[in-house]
Amino acid sequence: MPIRRRRQDEESDSTLEQAGEQADAVETDDAPAGEAGGAAGPWDSGDSYPELERLDFGSIQVPVGPGLGFQVNFEATEVDAEGNPLNGRPVSVLVQHAESVLQVQAFAAPKRSGIWDDIRRETATEITEQAGGQAEDREGPFGTELLAMLPAQLTEEVLNEMPPEVREQIPQEVIEQGYAWQPIRFIGVDGPRWFLQGVVQGAAIEDEEQWQVLEDVFRNIVVLRGEQPMPPRELLPLTLPKEFSEAAGEQQEEGGSDTFDPFERGPEITEVR
Secondary structure: OOOOOOOHHHHHHHHHHHHHHHHHOOOOOOOOOOEOOOOOOOEEOOOOOOOOOEEEOEOEEEEOOOOEEEEEEEEEEEEOOOOOEEEEEEEEEEEEEOOEEEEEEEEEOOOOOOOHHHHHHHHHHHHHHHOOOEEEEEEEOOEEEEEEEEEEEOOHHHHHHOOHHHHOOOOHHHHHHOEEEEEEEEEEEEEOOEEEEEEEEEHHHOOHHHHHHHHHHHHOOEEOOOOOOOOOOOEOOEOOOHHHHHHHHHHHHHHOOOOOOOOOOOOOEOOOO
């Protein structure tokens, strides 16, 4: 019997609804509004916030805990003649837990108005009109968030890079159609002259236990806006914590290299306690 392949937009409507139901199942009943400064974080550096062990990334301080791994994404600021990156700046912090990842970024915002509503609408438009996905607003523990479904291409190269146990779990029908729907959850909080965004991927979309760990991390982030004037939406500068410098030094000693390439994987801190 031939397999009927549904159109991407037809299939994504159903998949998005299922993902939304799963996301709704992990929300808490006492969801605060999507603004900082209340009884729960994220926190401004001027707030009275809980004293926790945190990694200092300059503009944001991220809590650590058992089972958490941390990595930093870099953006190229200089390339060679072939387009290979030479220098870069840190642009986001990745918090890893089990099969889940939370990407965190902080931006400058106006004094008297938030930017999350506009960013959320623009992100939804890009997903639906440019990426061929689906997106819709949902109420979450930090206020209104965005739940999206993006078509992830399953090329032979992608499939070959997957661990065998992961590839075996993909239905043959999905492999034949050449793409799989990837759920992504966008959360945002407007603070005093800053905006904090989190992007959640992986099992935490459906797994309540994994989501709770990442939610607690995001809720306990402290943002240090600084007094310097910055245009709205400009990324707040990130720096590497001393723990990352120590990890990079260990990598150089083990690998026999005197230089650190930020565009290679790492430095990485795992199982921070």
